[in-house]
Amino acid sequence: MLVHSRALSEELYALLPEERRDLGVELIEKGKETLNAILRTWLMLSVFKGVLLTLGFYFLGVANLSGAIAAGILCVVLELLPVIGGWIVWIAGAIYLFTQGDIFAAVMLSVYGVALISPGPDITIRPKLVAKGAKINPALALVGIFGGIMGFGIKGLIIGPVALGLLSTLLEEWKEQKGRAKS
Numbered sequence: 001m002l003v004h005s006r007a008l009s010e011e012l013y014a015l016l017p018e019e020r021r022d023l024g025v026e027l028i029e030k031g032k033e034t035l036n037a038i039l040r041t042w043l044m045l046s047v048f049k050g051v052l053l054t055l056g057f058y059f060l061g062v063a064n065l066s067g068a069i070a071a072g073i074l075c076v077v078l079e080l081l082p083v084i085g086g087w088i089v090w091i092a093g094a095i096y097l098f099t100q101g102d103i104f105a106a107v108m109l110s111v112y113g114v115a116l117i118s119p120g121p122d123i124t125i126r127p128k129l130v131a132k133g134a135k136i137n138p139a140l141a142l143v144g145i146f147g148g149i150m151g152f153g154i155k156g157l158i159i160g161p162v163a164l165g166l167l168s169t170l171l172e173e174w175k176e177q178k179g180r181a182k183s
Contacts, residue, residue: 009028012028013025013028016028023173026169026173027166027169027170030134030165030166030168030169031162031165031166033133033134033135033165034130034133034134034136034161034162034165034166035158035162036133037129037130037131037132037133037134037161038130038133038134038157038158038161038162040133041126041129041130041133042079042080042126043080044129045079045121045122045125045126045129046075046076046079046080046086047076048121049075049076049079049086049116049117049118049121050072050073050075050076050079050086051072052112052116052117053068053071053072053075053086053089053090053113053117054068054069054071054072054075055068056090056093056109056112056113056116056117057071057072057093057109060093060097060105060108060109060112061097061102061105062093062096062097062105062109063093071089071093074089075089075090075117079118082154082157083154085118085122086113086117086118087113087117087118087119089117090109090110090112090113090117090118091110091113093109093113094106094107094109094110094113097109123142126145127139127141127142127145128141130144130145130161134161134165136161136164136165136168137168140164140165140168141161141164143160143164144160144161144162144163144164144165145157145160145161146160147160147164148160148161148163
């Protein structure tokens with residue numbers, strides 16, 4: 001799809017009915033905008049979490065600098081995969097510290113991991129960034145992300161926010177139509 005995205009996009013625009021072409025274009029643009037916001041946010045947060053995990057592993061003594069960087073890179077890769085995430089890496093680090101007898105560092109890494117790697121940013125930061133990029137309400141983005149996952153599984157991570165973004169566009173258009181009809 002990525003290779004032929006331009007041709008697919010042109011084909012989609014060609015299929016729009018003439019009588020409400022403006023609404024069709026608006027919906028397609030809203031879908032693109034929301035999808036781009038989701039993907040940009042996903043990539044940015046993955047890299048951010050990888051950097052934070054690297055710092056946590058290094059300063060809490062889980063690994064030396066090169067090992068911490070490798071763990072950070074692994075975190076970025078795992079964060080890009082749905083469901084699997086950076087939580088696997090920080091839990092492994094906390095277990096390692098616990099088995100080495102450094103219980104305080106294991107607890108600190110666990111708190112650090114929950115708050116800054118996973119699931120903390122997924123619940124707090126991701127919906128705000130998606131909402132800002134897609135120009136939708138943050139609560140709507142949160143409902144879209146988690147409702148989409150509940151309704152569609154992993155695919156819902158993308159389907160949910162896009163569907164709610166399209167719904168909000170349709171509702172705005174409906175309000176405009178109702179306003180014009182009253183005038």
